[in-house]
Amino acid sequence: MKSRIRRPSRMSEEEKKALLAKILTGDPEAFTTEATEKEKIAHRLGWVKAVERMRPKISELSAFAEEVKGGFEEIIWCGMGGSSLFPLALAEIFGPQPGYPRFTVLDTDDPEVIARIEEEVSLEKTLFVIASKSGTTVETLSQYRYFWKKLEDAGIEPGSKFVALTDPGSPLEKEAQEKGFLRVFHHPPDVGGRYAALTEVGLLPAALMGLDLEKALSKAEEMFEASLPELPWEYNLSAWLAEFMTEHFVHGKDKLTIMTDPLLRTFALWIEQLVAESLGKNFVGIIPVVGESPGSPTVYGPDRYFVYIGLRGRENLYRRLFSDLREADFALKTYFLEDRYEIFAECVRWELAVALCGAFMGVNPFDEPDVVRTKQKTREFLSEFKKTGEFPVEFYLDEALGIGFLYAETTKIEYPRLSALVKKFFQEMPPWGYVGLLAFLPPEPELEEFFRDLRTLIRGRRQCSTIFGFGPRYLHSTGQLFKGGTLSGRFVIFTRKGRRPEQIIPGEDITFWDLQFAQAYGDFRALEEAKRPVIHIHLGENYQEDLKRLYDLFEEALRL
Numbered sequence: 001m002k003s004r005i006r007r008p009s010r011m012s013e014e015e016k017k018a019l020l021a022k023i024l025t026g027d028p029e030a031f032t033t034e035a036t037e038k039e040k041i042a043h044r045l046g047w048v049k050a051v052e053r054m055r056p057k058i059s060e061l062s063a064f065a066e067e068v069k070g071g072f073e074e075i076i077w078c079g080m081g082g083s084s085l086f087p088l089a090l091a092e093i094f095g096p097q098p099g100y101p102r103f104t105v106l107d108t109d110d111p112e113v114i115a116r117i118e119e120e121v122s123l124e125k126t127l128f129v130i131a132s133k134s135g136t137t138v139e140t141l142s143q144y145r146y147f148w149k150k151l152e153d154a155g156i157e158p159g160s161k162f163v164a165l166t167d168p169g170s171p172l173e174k175e176a177q178e179k180g181f182l183r184v185f186h187h188p189p190d191v192g193g194r195y196a197a198l199t200e201v202g203l204l205p206a207a208l209m210g211l212d213l214e215k216a217l218s219k220a221e222e223m224f225e226a227s228l229p230e231l232p233w234e235y236n237l238s239a240w241l242a243e244f245m246t247e248h249f250v251h252g253k254d255k256l257t258i259m260t261d262p263l264l265r266t267f268a269l270w271i272e273q274l275v276a277e278s279l280g281k282n283f284v285g286i287i288p289v290v291g292e293s294p295g296s297p298t299v300y301g302p303d304r305y306f307v308y309i310g311l312r313g314r315e316n317l318y319r320r321l322f323s324d325l326r327e328a329d330f331a332l333k334t335y336f337l338e339d340r341y342e343i344f345a346e347c348v349r350w351e352l353a354v355a356l357c358g359a360f361m362g363v364n365p366f367d368e369p370d371v372v373r374t375k376q377k378t379r380e381f382l383s384e385f386k387k388t389g390e391f392p393v394e395f396y397l398d399e400a401l402g403i404g405f406l407y408a409e410t411t412k413i414e415y416p417r418l419s420a421l422v423k424k425f426f427q428e429m430p431p432w433g434y435v436g437l438l439a440f441l442p443p444e445p446e447l448e449e450f451f452r453d454l455r456t457l458i459r460g461r462r463q464c465s466t467i468f469g470f471g472p473r474y475l476h477s478t479g480q481l482f483k484g485g486t487l488s489g490r491f492v493i494f495t496r497k498g499r500r501p502e503q504i505i506p507g508e509d510i511t512f513w514d515l516q517f518a519q520a521y522g523d524f525r526a527l528e529e530a531k532r533p534v535i536h537i538h539l540g541e542n543y544q545e546d547l548k549r550l551y552d553l554f555e556e557a558l559r560l
């Protein structure tokens with residue numbers, strides 16, 4: 001799709017309203033006039049009808065949840081990106097509801113996490129939901145095959161413990177029918193994963209958690225009503241956010257810094273995917289910066305602007321920060337939810353705003369053309385590994401630290417010493433750049449905390465934006481932007497030793513560690529191929545200790 005940027009501030013109110021009206025009526029002309037592209041986009045606009053489509057399904061979803069409630073203590077929701085981030089947000093925002101099964105999202109292939117689930121859950125009392133629109137996502141299918149076999153090995157008939165959520169006719173649907181899954185729910189084929197929060201992808205988990213679906217949809221409906229083209233543009237809640245984002249983008253301020261009340265933390269991950277995968281392509285992008293520690297205005301570069309999502313009654317949390325930012329002339333929008341159910345309304349606001357931004361920026365907000373680069377490389381490395389028993393990679397060894405590392409051709413250094421490399425990596429960093437720290441490690445709060453501190457260190461010394469992502473989660477989110485968006489990102493990928501040979505993925509002859517490593521190394525090579533500076537650091541089994549020593553190395557290397 002050819003980019004043609006339309007600045008909303010230079011368009012008439014009528015033109016803007018007409019564009020929004022097209023989106024809301026499912027007309028792909030809002031985005032393109034090219035016939036093939038139009039055809040594809042026409043099959044991606046079903047989310048605008050989410051409320052009317054889902055209302056008649058409330059009783060079916062609630063009845064199923066009642067059935068599950070009686071028979072299971074635990075639900076493990078397996079999925080990636082659009083198939084998991086909104087369920088993850090709901091689980092954290094609402095927490096466990098009395099009488100309903102514990103709800104856990106599994107969106108990783110990390111060997112430690114897989115082992116923990118095996119140790120902690122009773123397979124007999126666990127329902128696995130296998131959520132994949134395409135029905136082909138490798139992490140999700142691997143989880144499904146692995147736990148299916150565990151049940152078989154334990155002499156439990158697995159079918160009654162599995163539910164699929166997938167597109168009609170997908171390979172997963174066929175397999176689920178053949179193998180006798182308890183239930184198959186359909187993902188709407190005309191809605192992409194990241195726009196699916198108000199479909200079965202969000203409402204099935206909401207029902208299973210015991211939430212009020214009627215209330216959820218009413219909140220969503222209110223936001224649709226507050227976003228209709230008939231309203232004056234500046235009072236249109238979604239359109240106004242789109243204009244705010246696009247105008248900053250046009251002025252070279254491309255770092256949308258999203259801060260939230262700590263209770264809404266995981267909702268920001270859902271927004272992050274929506275913004276990054278929808279708008280980060282064709283060498284442009286709006287870069288969502290999520291999960292940084294709030295800092296004083298001096299640590300932020302001029303490429304930043306801010307959105308805060310908070311809860312009514314807790315407005316004082318960052319009041320001082322808001323006034324400091326505004327005083328320092330940073331643009332800041334604040335949204336306060338009266339009630340946690342307004343999170344469903346926020347989905348509408350952000351989906352509409354991001355789609356509108358795509359229309360203004362001249363990008364197709366419904367594809368993810370660069371995600372495939374890593375998938376291809378991962379497949380290559382895994383097939384090499386299956387043939388030879390080894391990955392085609394040799395790390396340099398930093399003798400002082402005993403840590404392995406690699407760097408892409410784009411990050412040239414003379415001596416293979418990690419400290420020299422890190423120093424150079426940051427010296428070459430442009431002020432408008434950003435750093436992505438990408439950790440193929442267990443997604444746990446302590447590690448997130450460690451990386452938050454590292455981000456604060458980097459930001460403090462370089463005044464740059466920092467992004468963090470656990471792998472492989474980020475591959476289904478910001479990974480698109482990293483490879484397809486602006487060239488201003490540089491990346492550090494972290495992996496660790498610790499293959500668990502017993503964790504064989506059935507039918508694949510590889511372990512979860514092998515898969516995770518191949519994805520990390522695959523992304524390293526994909527980023528290198530896309531000319532993004534990237535370092536791959538391979539930690540030892542005791543990675544927590546290695547990370548502490550690395551922090552010191554970064555601290556030293558970042559001294560001016």
Ligand SMILES: O=P(O)(O)OC[C@H]1O[C@](O)(CO)[C@@H](O)[C@@H]1O
Pocket residue numbers: 080081082083131132133134135136137140193194277368371475476477
């Ligand atoms: O629901 P699926 O088909 O398993 O895909 C999961 C995620 O993977 C991606 O396609 C990226 O790989 C996302 O866009 C999507 O949300």
